[in-house]
Amino acid sequence: MPYRLIGTTDDCTQCDFCGKAELRMTVVIESLDADGNADSDPIYAGTTCAARKLNMGRGGARKVSDAGNAVKRLMGEAKRFADEMRGIAFNTYLKANLVAFQNYQERTGESGAQFAKDSWHELNAEVALIDSGTLVGTRFEKQLPTL
Numbered sequence: 001m002p003y004r005l006i007g008t009t010d011d012c013t014q015c016d017f018c019g020k021a022e023l024r025m026t027v028v029i030e031s032l033d034a035d036g037n038a039d040s041d042p043i044y045a046g047t048t049c050a051a052r053k054l055n056m057g058r059g060g061a062r063k064v065s066d067a068g069n070a071v072k073r074l075m076g077e078a079k080r081f082a083d084e085m086r087g088i089a090f091n092t093y094l095k096a097n098l099v100a101f102q103n104y105q106e107r108t109g110e111s112g113a114q115f116a117k118d119s120w121h122e123l124n125a126e127v128a129l130i131d132s133g134t135l136v137g138t139r140f141e142k143q144l145p146t147l
């Protein structure tokens, strides 16, 4: 069963696997079904325990820790993206992407204005997710490391 590393945190410092408390930080992982969708609640774990539970063998804790750092960097990238996009007015968004929306209308025969509105709402939803500290459901989701 594949797992995905979705974050790291120092808010929760207890390992869900072994119960060890006062860890410096935990990694947040979730198991994935065959379609790549999460089928567990987030699990908070120490890097050593995560590596052991996932049968990663020698050097596993280091691999988990590296993956944790990769997620931290990705989160930084996502935050910069969110900062740039937060509060962008619909008219500004429309103007910036006008050609794309016109092309969409020509290509599909469907309303480019509606497509623009939908994609603007999607963008705002992504920003809200990133602000809440998750990358699942955003354009950054595909870059989350699996273990």
Ligand SMILES: [Zn+2]
Pocket: 015, 016, 017, 018, 019, 020, 045, 046, 049, 050
């Ligand atoms: Zn543990």
